[in-house]
Amino acid sequence: MQPKLLCQERLNCNGDYIIYSSSEGLNYYKCSSCGLIWRDPNAPFAVKEKSQTSFNGYKKRFFARLYKSRVQLDIIEANFKKGKMLEIGPRLGDFMIPAKGRGWITEGIGSDDYAVEQCKEKKLNVNKGSWEEIKNNGYDFIVMRHVLQYLSNPFDMIDKVHDSLKSKGGVFIVTRNGDYYKANWLRGKYHALNAKKGGRKNVVIFNYPSLRKVLENAGFNIVQENYPIFTKGSNNPVHTLERLIRKAEHCINLEKEILVLAQKKG
Numbered sequence: 001m002q003p004k005l006l007c008q009e010r011l012n013c014n015g016d017y018i019i020y021s022s023s024e025g026l027n028y029y030k031c032s033s034c035g036l037i038w039r040d041p042n043a044p045f046a047v048k049e050k051s052q053t054s055f056n057g058y059k060k061r062f063f064a065r066l067y068k069s070r071v072q073l074d075i076i077e078a079n080f081k082k083g084k085m086l087e088i089g090p091r092l093g094d095f096m097i098p099a100k101g102r103g104w105i106t107e108g109i110g111s112d113d114y115a116v117e118q119c120k121e122k123k124l125n126v127n128k129g130s131w132e133e134i135k136n137n138g139y140d141f142i143v144m145r146h147v148l149q150y151l152s153n154p155f156d157m158i159d160k161v162h163d164s165l166k167s168k169g170g171v172f173i174v175t176r177n178g179d180y181y182k183a184n185w186l187r188g189k190y191h192a193l194n195a196k197k198g199g200r201k202n203v204v205i206f207n208y209p210s211l212r213k214v215l216e217n218a219g220f221n222i223v224q225e226n227y228p229i230f231t232k233g234s235n236n237p238v239h240t241l242e243r244l245i246r247k248a249e250h251c252i253n254l255e256k257e258i259l260v261l262a263q264k265k266g
């Protein structure tokens, strides 16, 4: 059956696509108009429930993640005033901990029992729930790191985020990069697209142009793509070095994830 990609309806794409990757009957299609890479909408999911042990690797790298979050917070704070921040999918709190420490009023919503409990133990204001249940619409800032690629309808979520933000509020997105050289080179053998690995759950893979198009279409202006070399306010030389490395990775397609900061139009 010819797939109908969601961007046809939501971005007025013309319906042309290429089969981007194929592994054990699971296809990903790349839209020729917007460049989004979609998991076959007719393919069944086989998502394994997350268990406590699935966070083991994450825990081992927790301090590295805290450090990366601080570098990312520098970029956010160079462009937005501190206020009420919501993180969707805060995992074990590696972003909320430094954000709270720097004076943001933080709140999180997550769907995984174990992660929510871990955040609560760390005295973080995190509630169990899905993004559809977000009730407040007065956030100054919303954070979504590695969330968007797993949603059956990322457009609906971005609309919800837009509605939940104050005028001129900001959104920070980190998601998998479809232009990463391994994705382009290995295709169905690349773990995120492989039927037995990440292909079980990755619905949509963005690159900078396609995420920009989706955000602009939803009423956002792009503030920052990728790591800037210079940021206002931060003069930590180790953070500057980190941003330089990330920027260099970006220039030669070694960047596994993309980073976008955007602002809701007034």
Ligand SMILES: [Zn+2]
Binding pocket: 005, 007, 008, 011, 013, 014, 031, 032, 033, 034, 035, 036
């Ligand atoms: Zn499209």
